[in-house]
Amino acid sequence: GQSLEQPSEVTAVEGAIVQINCTYQTSGFYGLSWYQQHDGGAPTFLSYNALDGLEETGRFSSFLSRSDSYGYLLLQELQMKDSASYFCVDTGGFKTIFGAGTRLFVKA
Amino acid sequence: DTGVSQDPRHKITKRGQNVTFRCDPISEHNRLYWYRQTLGQGPEFLTYFQNEAQLEKSRLLSDRFSAERPKGSFSTLEIQRTEQGDSAMYLCASSLTGTDEYGYTFGSGTRLTVV
Numbered sequence A: 001g002q003s004l005e006q007p008s009e010v011t012a013v014e015g016a017i018v019q020i021n022c023t024y025q026t027s028g029f030y031g032l033s034w035y036q037q038h039d040g041g042a043p044t045f046l047s048y049n050a051l052d053g054l055e056e057t058g059r060f061s062s063f064l065s066r067s068d069s070y071g072y073l074l075l076q077e078l079q080m081k082d083s084a085s086y087f088c089v090d091t092g093g094f095k096t097i098f099g100a101g102t103r104l105f106v107k108a
Numbered sequence B: 001d002t003g004v005s006q007d008p009r010h011k012i013t014k015r016g017q018n019v020t021f022r023c024d025p026i027s028e029h030n031r032l033y034w035y036r037q038t039l040g041q042g043p044e045f046l047t048y049f050q051n052e053a054q055l056e057k058s059r060l061l062s063d064r065f066s067a068e069r070p071k072g073s074f075s076t077l078e079i080q081r082t083e084q085g086d087s088a089m090y091l092c093a094s095s096l097t098g099t100d101e102y103g104y105t106f107g108s109g110t111r112l113t114v115v
Helices: none
Strands: A003-005 A009-013 A017-023 A032-037 A043-050 A053-057 A060-065 A069-074 A084-092 A096-097 A102-107 B003-008 B012-015 B021-023 B029-035 B044-050 B054-058 B065-068 B075-079 B089-094 B110-114
Touching: A003 A084, A003 A096, A009 A017, A017 A084, A017 A102, A032 A060, A043 A053, A043 A060, A043 A069, A043 B029, A069 A084, A069 A096, A096 B021, A096 B044, B021 B089, B029 B075, B044 B065, B044 B075, B054 B065, B075 B089
Parallel strands: A009 A102, B012 B110
Antiparallel strands: A003 A017, A017 A069, A032 A043, A032 A084, A053 A060, A060 A069, A084 A096, A084 A102, B003 B021, B021 B075, B029 B044, B029 B089, B044 B054, B065 B075, B089 B110
8 A cells, every 4th residue: 555654743942943754655656745734724835856865945845765765844943834734745646645744833 | 827716615514415516726737636634634635637537536435426627627526425424625736747846736625514
């Protein structure tokens, strides 16, 4: 079967750095995406890694290691508005498989 | 472009009734996806269209569910003989072929409650 594992919850303080890990076990893997979802809102695309290495987009960075079937999302200079759920996603062509999500709580 | 629109935002129905949801994707997007999300879980893939062709349907989807995308523009998702287990948020997303690096654009969803 196909699955992605990520921690269910992470708590960090405002201004800090937090890393959300994701391990995957899928067939036909194309790449790893990350989405953010605030309570009651729609998932919003953050990043996509097709190749090994680090992709940086502002305060957010995402990393992929295909050999380890592992990736992470790094959030820097945390802000209260970053409190949300974060999903790693196996972006396998048209059939995306979402992880169960990591709920990030940012404290003042 | 106003993004992906879904209608209605909320639907309450009695068990056994049929319901239909509509999704209007971003106009230039040729791919359209339906997902279902329950509380505390990630979106679960239901089905996918490329233009008007339905190319994939989840095996988790029972025969009570059907989706269409006539003319390759808007899409409808119908659930027949609804059950309480169908209560969930139904999300639609769209994308353009060959643009995985830009991700999918999701609509705000239709929240279905079956009573």
